[in-house]
Amino acid sequence: MRNLLSVILLSISMGLSGLVMAAGGSVHLDHAPGDLTDTESLKRGAQAFADNCLSCHAADYMRYNRIGRDLGWTDVEVSEKLINTRGADGEKTKVGELMKIAMNNDYASVAFGTKIPGLTVIARAKGGDWLYTYLRTFYLDDSRPTGMNNLAFADVGMPHVLWEKQGLQKAIFKTEKGEDGNDKHIFEKMEIVQAGTMSVEEYDAYVGDLVNFMVYMGEPMQLERRSLGIKVLIFLFIFAIVAYMLKKEYWKDVH
Numbered sequence: 137m138r139n140l141l142s143v144i145l146l147s148i149s150m151g152l153s154g155l156v157m158a159a160g161g162s163v164h165l166d167h168a169p170g171d172l173t174d175t176e177s178l179k180r181g182a183q184a185f186a187d188n189c190l191s192c193h194a195a196d197y198m199r200y201n202r203i204g205r206d207l208g209w210t211d212v213e214v215s216e217k218l219i220n221t222r223g224a225d226g227e228k229t230k231v232g233e234l235m236k237i238a239m240n241n242d243y244a245s246v247a248f249g250t251k252i253p254g255l256t257v258i259a260r261a262k263g264g265d266w267l268y269t270y271l272r273t274f275y276l277d278d279s280r281p282t283g284m285n286n287l288a289f290a291d292v293g294m295p296h297v298l299w300e301k302q303g304l305q306k307a308i309f310k311t312e313k314g315e316d317g318n319d320k321h322i323f324e325k326m327e328i329v330q331a332g333t334m335s336v337e338e339y340d341a342y343v344g345d346l347v348n349f350m351v352y353m354g355e356p357m358q359l360e361r362r363s364l365g366i367k368v369l370i371f372l373f374i375f376a377i378v379a380y381m382l383k384k385e386y387w388k389d390v391h
Contacts (some may be wrong), residue, residue, distance in 0.1 A: 163288050163323075168268035169341075170348035172359055179207050181349025184342060186218040188297050189255060195235035197256035198353055204231065206356060250293060259354040264347050271298065271343045275307040276329060287323060302339045303332030 171177060182203055185195075204214035211231045219229050229236075241251045259267060270288040274296035277285035282295040287307065296302075305328050309321040334342060352358070 163269065163273075165263075165265040165269045165288070166272070168264040168347045168351075169344045170264050170351050172348070172352055174348070175207055177345045177348050178352055179209075180342075181345035181347070181352075182207065183217055184346040185255075185349055185353075186220060188346075190218075190220065190235065190237065192237065192239060192252050193255045194237045194252075195256045195353060196254055198235050198356075199232060200229070200235060201231045202356065203353075206352075255350065255353075257354045259347070259351040264351045267350060268343060268347045271346070272302070272340065273307075273326070274299065274302070275305050275326060298339075298343075299332065301332050301334045301342065303328055304330040 200214050200218055201211060203209070203218065204211060209217065214231045215228070219231070235256075239252065245251060262270075266288060270286060273287035274284050275287070276283065279285075280291065282293070284292075284296045284299075285307075286292040305326045307326055308324045310324045311319050312322050314320045332339065355361070
């Protein structure tokens, strides 16, 4: 029994340490302004995803018509707004198909040096705040093959596909002495080098819609799950009262 208790406590402590490590990190994450009840934001985000992400990144656990049903689009609207790909037969991808891309892993490995990850559940893996920060913190770095680096994802291989909208910016770092006596570069601010087609506020809103859609895509049933969870808790609370009253009734003659 003592050994079993030790194993349980060790497992709990390892799990908590994992959460601490996951929550840690040297980069401050900005809060993503997402709202899954904002259908118009999700529609804008879906179009942004189709226009900018779906050329290289698949979302192959999601179907186009599922998005249309959840967001209130007809199949025709889904085809017009989201589908830009064609199958091997040259026919336009159908709305009932998964959100796949033509690029295969072999070509991606040659062209980019690595496989291109799918994005269906990236928001569940990384979190909406991380995605929001990542898409807004690309900065110029001549040492990188793409000429860009990223605060949230150091030495990232992905080019900044939204640079025309955001513009080009450079990161300003300050040098401080660490506890070990070595110099550390601390991020201070971003400076715009070349303006984009959007203002800072417009770009932040654009990325916010995109991230909002990716959070939805990672768990389309999230709102229903939360609603059901509240109903289950209410039921359990009422049932606990009934069970307690029944227990008192059964045992009243014993005590």
